[in-house]
Amino acid sequence: MNLERTGNQRFNFIDSYVLSRNYGNYSGVYDAEHRLEFPNSTRTLCRVEQLPNSTGLLPNDRTHSFKFIGSYAFDFGLSIGSFFSWQTGTPLNEFGGSVWGTPFHTFLVKRGTAGRTPSIWDLNFRFSYNLNKAIRSFGYQRLILDIFHLASQRDVVDIEQRHYLIADSEGNQLSENATYLEPYKFQPPMTVRLGFEVGF
DSSP, X not given: OEEEEOSOSSEEEEEEEEEOOOEESOOOSSOTTTTOOSXXXXXXXXXXXXXXXOOXXXXXXXXXXXXXXXXXXXXXXXXXXXXXXXXXXXXXXXXXXXXXXXXXXXXXXSTTOSOBOOOEEEEXXXXXXXXXXXXXXXXXXXXXXXXXXXXXXXXXXXEOOBOEEEXXXXXXXXXXXXXXXXXXXXXXXXXXXXXXXXXX
């Protein structure tokens, strides 16, 4: 669902809401469950023992997603833009070890049913000032201030999901992972960027 107002000289915005479900047994070109940076490379469903419980909610499933982009231009040369997003968390798994050892794993419970990461929100601003409004000069000059992740909550966006690291030939889980369910990655911190743009 989208709602937008564009083409106005002062105030423009676009907002969207998406209700979705990402379900199956293939997480896509990028294997987010193993954080592999190589496209089309996966460690899931390489062995028969990985098949049980392997179908379910995939790692990119976010049930609700809301985004807002807006800008307002003042007569004296200042423009303010913002981007806000809010998303529900992603599903978690409980991975067990494999008889093949690391890096292979098995699904101890149905895929995507071991909880979710927290919902997250993000807020960014851009302030830009057209210096030609104040100074007569050749060309176009603009001063820009960007604020990313304003009041960042530093919430968790990824969690260690591997409960056991190996299994014996009977399928018994061995070598419990000491970092299971600990945070792996957080939202980025707030940053500020100052820029100067010149056009001819």
